[in-house]
Amino acid sequence: MRARTVAGLVLVAALMGVLPGAAEAARLDGFELRGRAGSLGQLSRTVLDDGAAYVSAPRLATLLKGSWTTKGRTATLIVGTRRAQFVRDQARVVVAGRSVALESPARVGATGWLIPEEFLSKGLGLLAPGVTAVAFAGETKKSVAKTVKASITLEELRYRSYPSFTRVVVETGGALAYVVVSSREEIRVRLPRLVLAGARNEEVLDGLVKAIRLDPVGGDAVLRVVLESTVGDVKTSSLQDPFRLVLDIYRQRDAAGREPSQSAMEPLRLIVLDAGHGGHDPGATGPSGAMEKDIVLDVTKRVARLLEEGLGVKVALTRSTDVFVPLRERTNFANKQRADLFVSIHGNAHPRAVSEGVEVYFLSSEASDTDARQVAAIENGVIQLESPASRPKGDLLRSILFDLAQSEFQQESSVMAETVLDSMTTSLTLVPRGVKQAGFYVLGGAAMPAILIEIGFLTNPKEEKKLATAEYRQAVARAIYTGLAEYKRRHDQRVRTAETLPLKAERAR
Numbered sequence: 001m002r003a004r005t006v007a008g009l010v011l012v013a014a015l016m017g018v019l020p021g022a023a024e025a026a027r028l029d030g031f032e033l034r035g036r037a038g039s040l041g042q043l044s045r046t047v048l049d050d051g052a053a054y055v056s057a058p059r060l061a062t063l064l065k066g067s068w069t070t071k072g073r074t075a076t077l078i079v080g081t082r083r084a085q086f087v088r089d090q091a092r093v094v095v096a097g098r099s100v101a102l103e104s105p106a107r108v109g110a111t112g113w114l115i116p117e118e119f120l121s122k123g124l125g126l127l128a129p130g131v132t133a134v135a136f137a138g139e140t141k142k143s144v145a146k147t148v149k150a151s152i153t154l155e156e157l158r159y160r161s162y163p164s165f166t167r168v169v170v171e172t173g174g175a176l177a178y179v180v181v182s183s184r185e186e187i188r189v190r191l192p193r194l195v196l197a198g199a200r201n202e203e204v205l206d207g208l209v210k211a212i213r214l215d216p217v218g219g220d221a222v223l224r225v226v227l228e229s230t231v232g233d234v235k236t237s238s239l240q241d242p243f244r245l246v247l248d249i250y251r252q253r254d255a256a257g258r259e260p261s262q263s264a265m266e267p268l269r270l271i272v273l274d275a276g277h278g279g280h281d282p283g284a285t286g287p288s289g290a291m292e293k294d295i296v297l298d299v300t301k302r303v304a305r306l307l308e309e310g311l312g313v314k315v316a317l318t319r320s321t322d323v324f325v326p327l328r329e330r331t332n333f334a335n336k337q338r339a340d341l342f343v344s345i346h347g348n349a350h351p352r353a354v355s356e357g358v359e360v361y362f363l364s365s366e367a368s369d370t371d372a373r374q375v376a377a378i379e380n381g382v383i384q385l386e387s388p389a390s391r392p393k394g395d396l397l398r399s400i401l402f403d404l405a406q407s408e409f410q411q412e413s414s415v416m417a418e419t420v421l422d423s424m425t426t427s428l429t430l431v432p433r434g435v436k437q438a439g440f441y442v443l444g445g446a447a448m449p450a451i452l453i454e455i456g457f458l459t460n461p462k463e464e465k466k467l468a469t470a471e472y473r474q475a476v477a478r479a480i481y482t483g484l485a486e487y488k489r490r491h492d493q494r495v496r497t498a499e500t501l502p503l504k505a506e507r508a509r
C-alpha cells in the first residue's frame with residue numbers, strides 16, 4: 001500500500017494489525033501432542049499475516065478426544081470433565097475455572113476457529129493434565145506451515161447526523177486496515193478482508209451525506225459515502241474495544257470561516273417533541289388498560305400546540321400517529337432538522353403501585369440511583385421490539401456512550417430538566433421526585449440539549465385515572481410548556497447578552 005496525493009484525490013493508508021514479514025518466525029511447522037501413553041498425533045501451525053501463530057481448535061479437540069462446540073462469539077473445548085472457554089477476538093481464556101491471559105486472541109479464519117499456539121504452553125496442562133505439546137520442524141507433508149488470512153466480520157454499520165458533521169461507524173470483529181479515497185461525489189473506503197453477508201445501503205439525506213453503501217468486492221469490502229454537498233474536513237480514526245472505523249464528515253465552513261453549527265448562541269427556533277413508543281410498542285400499561293403510547297402522544301400534541309401558539313417557535317414531532325419509530329431514528333430526525341431542543345415524553349412504570357409523580361431525566365452514563373437505572377432499562381427495552389436490522393448490536397449502554405453527542409450538551413440539558421421539573425411540580429402540585437440522570441438510549445445521539453420527561457406512573461391506579469382525562473393531560477402539557485417557555489426566556493436572554501459582547505468571543509476551532 002502506498003500513500004500519495006494527486007490533485008483532487010487524497011489517498012490515505014492506515015495499517016492496523018497487518019504487518020509484513022510474518023513468515024520470518026515460521027520455522028516451526030507444528031506440534032506433536034504427547035500423552036502419558038505416547039503420541040496423540042500432530043497439530044499443524046498456522047501463521048496469520050500479523051505474525052501470530054495459531055492451531056486449529058477442532059483439530060486440537062480431536063487429538064485430545066474431546067469436543068469443540070461454538071455458540072455465537074464463544075466456543076468451548078471440553079476434555080473429560082474439564083473445559084476451556086474461548087471468546088472470539090479475545091485474548092483471555094477460562095480453563096478449568098481459571099482465567100489465563102494469552103497474547104493473541106482466539107480468531108475465526110477461513111478454515112474455522114483458531115486458538116493461539118501459546119495456549120498449548122499455558123492452558124493445555126490445565127485442560128488435559130499429562131498432555132504436552134512438543135514443537136517440531138516440518139518433515140511430514142501434512143504439517144507444512146501455511147499463511148491464512150483471517151477474515152474480519154462486520155458487527156454493525158451505523159451513522160449519526162450532527163449539525164456540523166455526519167459520523168459513519170463501521171464496527172467489526174477485528175482490527176481493520178483501511179484506505180480512503182475522496183472525490184467530490186463520494187468518499188470511498190477500502191476495507192481489506194472485511195467479510196459481508198451482503199451489500200448494505202442506508203439512505204441518510206441529511207443535506208451532507210446522501211447515502212452510505214457497503215459492498216463486498218473480492219475478499220474485501222468497500223464503503224462508499226455518497227455526498228449531497230461539498231464537504232469540509234474528513235476525519236478517520238480506528239478505535240478498539242470494540243474495533244471500529246469512525247469517519248467524521250464535516251460540513252464546509254461558511255465564508256466567515258465558521259462551521260454552520262456554531263450557533264450555540266442563537267435564539268431557539270425549532271423544538272423536536274418525541275412521543276415515546278407507538279405502533280406495536282404500547283409502552284407501560286395501567287391496571288385499567290391505559291396505554292403509555294396513547295397518553296404521551298396526546299400530551300405531546302398538546303405541548304406542540306401550546307409552544308407554537310405561545311412562543312412562536314417551530315415544533316416538529318417524531319411521530320404524530322400511532323406508529324412505531326426506532327429509538328435511533330428519533331434523534332436522527334432531530335439532528336437532521338438541526339433542532340435546538342429535543343424533548344422525549346413518556347409515562348412511568350414501577351412494580352410498587354403507589355409510586356407517583358413526575359421525573360425529568362437527562363443523559364448520563366452513570367444513573368443517579370437504582371430507580372433511575374431501572375427506568376432507563378425499561379425505556380431502553382423497546383430496542384427489542386425493533387427490527388433486527390436497525391437494532392443496535394452488543395451492549396446497549398456501550399453504544400449509547402460511543403455516540404455520546406450529549407456530553408457537550410449535558411450542562412444545558414440539566415438546566416432544561418430542572419426548569420421543566422420545577423414548572424411541573426409547582427403547577428401540578430406533585431411530589432417532586434427530582435431531576436435524574438440515566439443512560440437513555442433515545443437521548444444518546446441528540447446533538448442538542450435533550451431531556452426525557454416521565455409524566456406520571458401508569459402503574460399507579462390514581463395517576464392512571466388522572467392521565468385518562470383530557471383536563472389533566474392538558475394541565476400536564478401546560479406545565480411542560482411553561483417550563484420550556486421559561487427555559488427559552490433564559491436562553492434568549494443569554495443570547496442577547498452574548499451579542500453585546502465584543503466579537504472577541506468568536507472561537508477559532
Ligand SMILES: [Zn+2]
Nearest residue numbers: 276283346347
Ligand atoms: Zn416510555
